[in-house]
Amino acid sequence: MDRWLAQLSGARNASPKTVEAYRRDVAGFLAFLSQHWGGPAGQAALARVGTRDMRAWMAHERGRGLSARSMARALSAVRTFYRWLDQAEGITAAAVTATRSPRQKPRLPRPVAEAAAADLLDLAGSLPEEPWIAARDTAVLTLLYGCGLRISEALGLTGAALPLGESLRIRGKGDKERIVPVLPVARSAVAQYVALCPYPMQRDTPIFRGLRGKPLDQRQVRKAMQLLRQSMGLPETATPHALRHSFATHLLEHGADLRAIQELLGHASLSTTQAYTAVNEQSLMRIYEAAHPRQRRG
Template sequence: MSDLAISPAARAALAEWLSHLRALDGRAQKTIDAYATDVRGWLAFLSNHRGGTEGLRALAEVPVSDLRAWMAHERARGVQPRSVARALSAVKGFTAWLSDRQGGDATAVLSARAPRFQKKLPRPLTVEGAADVLDSVGDDAREPWIAARDTAVVTLLYGCGLRISEALGLTGADHPLPEVLRIRGKGGKERLVPALPVAREAVARYVALCPFDLASDGALFRGARGGALNPRIIAAAMERTRNRLGLPATATPHALRHSFATHLLGAGGDLRSIQELLGHASLSTTQAYTAVDAARLMEVYARAHPRAAG
């Protein structure tokens, strides 16, 4: 639906809300962009559904029937339940903010339930699989420094639980790696992450072989021509490695972060500590790993328990 269906007042309110999220909530730009798309879609639908643009107060007091009609419309055009739930969260945030400023009653929107969907569990590698990746990810590299670079990056993902964006966001000033890294994650939130000796050594080896000048204000990890390393290069290296090792398609760079958390939990780590290491804003996000651990436990039980076979 076209933005032309949205009133100038609603467009201005949306822009102000997005600015508020950037300035005060510290949301990541990708999140801001997704919220903008979701709320624009909602406003355009509402205008078409009601046959005209709405005043701001009316937008803050939308009945639940209109909200259900919008969600049904989204599902009918093929939007998955998970995406509808995300869009509803954005609409709720915008409506609550608008209600505070216009004095409307947003109860109907804020109490609306999102469609149910099956949450995807993280798909970690086995301990042996993760070790094999770290040992062989550089085997296909054209030059020794590139092999050392790829090994250093995946070691940071698995050894420190970093997101690929966080690992590639390190600069020359971060070398040599300290025993504790200060990582700026999603939404600009900082956390402290211990850097294992194996990770510090892998990065040191890469730096020693790298042919480029690693300025303190430049990217630590470089591409073949000297620019900042593109995450797709690491994804491609992981793809070649998993094909060579016979690992599943779920063995991606992000799976190494999942593996970090799952293996820590399996070794007795507590959820709160793992939450802090991963930089999750909510413990509920980290709790997904308990489901992974429980699922693996049941698989072992089914295979090994004398009574399991009947």
């Protein structure tokens, strides 16, 4: 398994988080087999995994509360491991590849409404007592909503990106690189924060800092967002990542091309971006049902 994980992070450029998730899922599968069979799951044993073994594993995982989505992810990790086993060791088990993923309801993005997103960014600059902290929170959230960045991408920016120009070169998931336009309001928000930040900006250090000068942690951004949504009465789905969803949904609502949104978000597959069309359709149906004369008359 160590050799497989090394191949994942090396040849396939999988992120450390992806590698860790795969390790955890496959280790759990192997541990179950050892317990299920009453002995270690060695190479010979891995080749004789059958349909009953796979069903028993999935029943065990669901029995301990694993959701359909998490179960599908774990099964995908096990399949990936077995594909590597086939190539590297000649070990195959048809039952693994034949096992179907559990059905799961599609999870649609939950964006923040357009007016609420604007109000949220305004409020972010007034809640913290320290002016530079207020400017920092505003700058980070503006990058999420104004540029569609992931929170890790925004916090990964270093002083080498300063001063922000009209575009940013972002290295996202799977080491995929993309060019993201930067709105004047985002450039202004970051410039204001940099001017107020008490810590020096160096090319190789993160732009965004915590109270004591260490790199800003994602948990601190989530906490700031929690305070904002509580102040505004927004649902718990209003997270930092929801601002990225809002970026895509609002662009789509204003006529942006789906392919362009895919490029801006850095999605490897268009099918991932297409989830936003379903959100847009739901919004249109709500407007239709509320506004159509026949609906009001009924």
